[in-house]
Amino acid sequence: MVDRTNSAGDDDGIRTFAFPADRSISGVGMQVGPMGAGRTWHSEALLGRVHRIDFHVVLVFAAGPVRHMVDFTEYEATAGDVLWIRPGQVHRFTTTGEYRGTVLTMQPGFLPRATVEDTGLYRYDLPPLLRPDPPRLAALEASLAQLRREYEDTDTLPPGLHTAVLRHSLTAFLLRLAHLAAGSAEAAGRPGDTTFTLFRDAVEAGFATNHSVSAYADALGYSRRTLVRAVRAATGETPKAFIDKRVVLEAKRLLAHTDLPIGRVGAAVGFPDAANFSKFFHQHTETTPAAFRAELR
Known part of the structure; x- marks a missing residue:
């Protein structure tokens, strides 16, 4: 990973890491390889330090347990588990667990838009930890192994075709991963294209300025009661929660x-008054x- 210089990172010690394109084979927008002690797969992202990434990371564990924080929730992964961290998420490596297995990183923009939509690359509502x-698991590991073979084979195809094959192989792996993630969400009671998903997407677009359940219900064309039932069925929570x-x-x-000063953080999420925030x-x-x-620094 490469440190992306910004004033926030310089001032508060929380770094944002950009995709390390200079370390990719042939400079393509993805990497796949082993993770473990003595390897540089997490580079300057020190264990135990909160940081942010602007690319996708998929960790397929061959051992464990490992505790890993994603967006301030601790997850425990062990052999056979998969952890999917998306761009913009804050996370932290543990200092005690041993990371063993395979890691895939992917730069946003490496795949075409249609593939991005089909694979749900930016479904932040889906759980990061998959079991x-x-x-x-066998099918996923086989697909990942094939992707790794294609990634490392730079001799049998010209660069343009090599990149095209990588995109196809990566798409095949991500379609399996997305199906697994969607299945995990359904098992947890999170349905697909429903009233809840429309509400979820509206909240994602408007949470910084709109905290009103009634306003979302009106915008979506539902009664407040219908929205409450749909969100409770999908998440066990109220829309306000x-x-x-x-x-x-x-x-x-x-x-x-x-x-950012705390008052400006509050304003950024819809609280003009710092005390209310x-x-x-x-x-x-x-x-x-x-x-x-202070606890994070």
Whole structure:
């Protein structure tokens, strides 16, 4: 990984890492290889330090357990598990677990838009940690192994064809991964194209300025009661709790990743008054914005 210089990273010690294109074979927009002790697969991203990435990372574990934080939630992965970290997410490597297995990184823009949509590359509502059953894990590992062989084979095809084959092989792997992620969401009671998904997408687009359940219901053409039923069935939460959770997550990201004054963080997530933001944040996290930021540094 390569440090992407920015003022926030310089001032607060929280770095954003860009895709390390200079380390890719033939300079393509992806990498795949082993992770483990003595390897440089996480480069300057020090273990135990919160950081952010602007590319996709897929970790397929061959051992464990390993505890890994993604967007301030701790996940425990072991052999056979898959962890999918998306661009913009804050995460942290553990200092105690041993990372063993295969890691895939992919630069945004390497795949065409249609493939991005088909594979759900930016479905942030899907769980990062996936636990495939043995048949699906075997198929996923076989697809990843084929992708790695194609990635490392730079002798049998000219560069243009090599990149095209990589895109096809990567798409095949990601389609399997996306199917696994969608299945995990369904098993957890999260349906596909439903009232909830429309609400989820609307919240993702508008949470920074709109915290009103009624406003979302009106915009989507549903009654408040219908929206409450749909969101509760999908998540077990009320629509208001879902909105608040998204606002808190963004606030945490800004507190961890930037040196914005707390008042400006609040304004960025829809609280022009700093005192109201601090009250809201404490209500949902049992800590203050200042204490949360200090804990991460």
